[in-house]
Amino acid sequence: MEKRFKVYVYEEGEVPLVHDGPCKDIYTIEGRFIQEMEQTRNNSFRTKDAHKAHVYFMPFSVTWMVRYLYKPNTYDITPLQQFVSDYVRMISTKHPFWNTTHAADHFMLSSHDWGPHASKGNPDLYNSSIRVLCNANSSEGFDPQKDVSLPEINLRSGDIPSSLVSPSPPYSLRPHLAFFAGGVHGPIRPILLNYWKGRDPDLQVYDYLPKGLDYYSFMLASKYCLCPSGYEVASPRIVEAVYSECVPVIISQHYVLPFSDVLKWETFSIQVKVSEIAELKQILTSVPENKYLRLKENLRAVRRHFVLNQPAESEEHGLNSVSAFLSAEVENQKVKIRINGVGVGENTEDATIS
DSSP states (O other): OOOTTOEEEEOOOOOTBBSOOOOOOOTHHHHHHHHHHHOHHHHHHHEEEEEEEEEOOOOHHHHHHHHHHHOOOOOOOHHHHHHHHHHHHHHHHSSSSHHHHTTTTTTEOOSTHHHHHGGGGGGHHHHEEEESSSBBBGTOOOOOTTTTTTTOOOBBTTOOOOOGSSOTTTTTTOEEEEEEEEETTTTTTTHHHHHHHOOOEEEOOOOOOSSSSSSHHHHEEEEEEEEESSSSSOOHHHHHHHHHEEEEEEEEEOOOOOOTBBOOOOGOOOOOOOGGGGHHHHHHHOOOOHHHHHHHHOOOOOOOOOOOOOSOOTOOOOOOOHHHHHHHHHHHHHHHHHHHOOOOOOOOOTTTTT
């Protein structure tokens, strides 16, 4: 795939709003992808010849737009949409590619919650382009037939936390059935805490952990990690669960899971409806031990697809960096668009991959 799939990165625009992005904290993946695509050395995906490209990347950072253009507490995102509109006007005037396909072979990427709103700055960008978004909410315009769901990865220092760098031994002791700790926001988390906070020692459910307790230690000591959506559908907790081999229990509505065109999420996670929160313990304890062990084994297999390698690495029989895997998804979406919604996945024998 790497040898034949090529991306052209538009050179227009000035830093920091274009060609740059955050490389730490909750918006890590936005800056790291832009940074990686900007590199021409050792980048097998990028082509400097726009006529040889299969897709075209607009390397603006919505996160930096929020930092430098947005006026705090106004909730006015017009400046973001205006910048996007101006940028599209610039590249579509200077180059023929946008108008040729009405943006169907162009993509943007955003890890910020406001990425979908910023994309409304141009109708073709919103309706026709491939939008790569962490906030992949199908009830708010995310279209799985053309858009790509991106995992939200929170690397506070820019690196995976030391306790999660190497997978724990396969049969390490996990005394807790399930664990959650996080802010009480959005419509789902209050329901979870109302039913389970302090109610059952098997389900370690907190809003915020008491002082002296370690978040990642709880993940590593739990069989299942509860991953309820907050204000927005995505949560970095899912990737942290993958790193810690704590089977993610996804509790959400309208969330299109990351790389769901390629990964078989049912092979390494459990999805629970909001209406089933009261039955959480029954649902989890009814999972046969052999199924749990398969889920955990598959977590170990998919981990490499959620790791941000620098530089991006690839394997002969798979992909082991988010950027490489994302490129496979973008290519897949372009194929789907070309053949009217029929998806074509990568050929693989990995049971966790479609």
